[in-house]
Amino acid sequence: MSLIPAQAVAIIAKLQAIAPELEDGDDVMIRNEALQLSRQLTTSLSRPEDVAAELIFSPFIPIAAKVCVEMNLFELLIKRGTAVTSDELAEQSGAEELLISIYTPPLIPTWGVVKLTNFQARLLRALASVGLVADVGNRTWQATPVTQALAVEGVAAGLRMIEEMVMGAAIKAPKYLRETGYRCPTNPNDGFMQYAFQTKLSSFELFHSIPWVMRDFNTFMGNSMGARQIWLDWYPMQERLIDGSDPANDPALLVDIGGGWGHDIMAFNNKYPNKGKLILQDLPGVIKDCQSLPSGVEGLAYDFFTEQPVLEGIFITMFCMIVPETEASAYVSMLDLTT
Numbered sequence: 001m002s003l004i005p006a007q008a009v010a011i012i013a014k015l016q017a018i019a020p021e022l023e024d025g026d027d028v029m030i031r032n033e034a035l036q037l038s039r040q041l042t043t044s045l046s047r048p049e050d051v052a053a054e055l056i057f058s059p060f061i062p063i064a065a066k067v068c069v070e071m072n073l074f075e076l077l078i079k080r081g082t083a084v085t086s087d088e089l090a091e092q093s094g095a096e097e098l099l100i101s102i103y104t105p106p107l108i109p110t111w112g113v114v115k116l117t118n119f120q121a122r123l124l125r126a127l128a129s130v131g132l133v134a135d136v137g138n139r140t141w142q143a144t145p146v147t148q149a150l151a152v153e154g155v156a157a158g159l160r161m162i163e164e165m166v167m168g169a170a171i172k173a174p175k176y177l178r179e180t181g182y183r184c185p186t187n188p189n190d191g192f193m194q195y196a197f198q199t200k201l202s203s204f205e206l207f208h209s210i211p212w213v214m215r216d217f218n219t220f221m222g223n224s225m226g227a228r229q230i231w232l233d234w235y236p237m238q239e240r241l242i243d244g245s246d247p248a249n250d251p252a253l254l255v256d257i258g259g260g261w262g263h264d265i266m267a268f269n270n271k272y273p274n275k276g277k278l279i280l281q282d283l284p285g286v287i288k289d290c291q292s293l294p295s296g297v298e299g300l301a302y303d304f305f306t307e308q309p310v311l312e313g314i315f316i317t318m319f320c321m322i323v324p325e326t327e328a329s330a331y332v333s334m335l336d337l338t339t
């Protein structure tokens, strides 16, 4: 009897069938299909108990990555370009070498109790286990393409901010839900974030009250966020937006509501310059911090739960990644006010 489950064999056959198309070039659809299949293959070949155990420990990976970002370890590895020892990394980052890489068994049984020790001693080893850096032996490390991606400021900002604030809130979600009888939080002043950080400020009010969080958040939003395909590449802009607009008379061609520091509207402006007035709207604290917007893009402080000031004659208003943290009716009234 074969030890490989039939499902895995079937997936391998599918991968083989698309291999020629993969070789042919950079077809995103085929690449995505191969990725999906290889994920399914990994799951079907793994022992269920290993998948479950891996899940339990998986939160340590982004935590270790965040620490490495804060220690600038990825940048140090990338700058060097070749393999770097833990000693050198320790010297250059000012950290203890033990913290960076040395391996000690993490689970030490003491009188029948399993104690977690030296998690911190395994920062790079943990990251190497999932390909975020390469372990080239002898406590020596090298950057991989993923290390390069992690060191991009927009991603590093995301790791810092999401881990601290969003995961900081998510980790308390089970306790919050247990205490509230498993109901969806609908009050923006009394949800996971407020419970975790002991505040009645809404999430964005809280972010705005901590300058580094706000800076990292907006930097992160400006990053392409990996696989997120920019709307400009798939939305029929010319047909649906530009054709038929009247730049001389329309008060605005496009309003990006909750557009952060304007990465989306600026991308639009680069691709379709001088097609009409572009308006970037966000809360006052965000608009105030916007670096100089190009001519043709106007920043306007606006709270989307209030009457839209430039509604009349607008061609398109856009909401991109606006996360509901209130009851649905508030979003219906927000759409009434802004569209």
Ligand SMILES: C[S@@+](CC[C@H](N)C(=O)[O-])C[C@H]1O[C@@H](n2cnc3c(N)ncnc32)[C@H](O)[C@@H]1O
Binding pocket: 204, 221, 222, 257, 258, 259, 260, 261, 264, 281, 282, 283, 286, 302, 303, 304, 305, 319, 320, 321, 322, 323
């Ligand atoms: C998840 S970000 C999305 C940013 C951008 N649209 C994107 O897709 O990258 C949500 C944005 O909504 C803004 N926002 C939150 N509450 C708002 C409100 N009441 N009025 C206007 N903007 C708000 C935030 O400041 C933030 O820039």
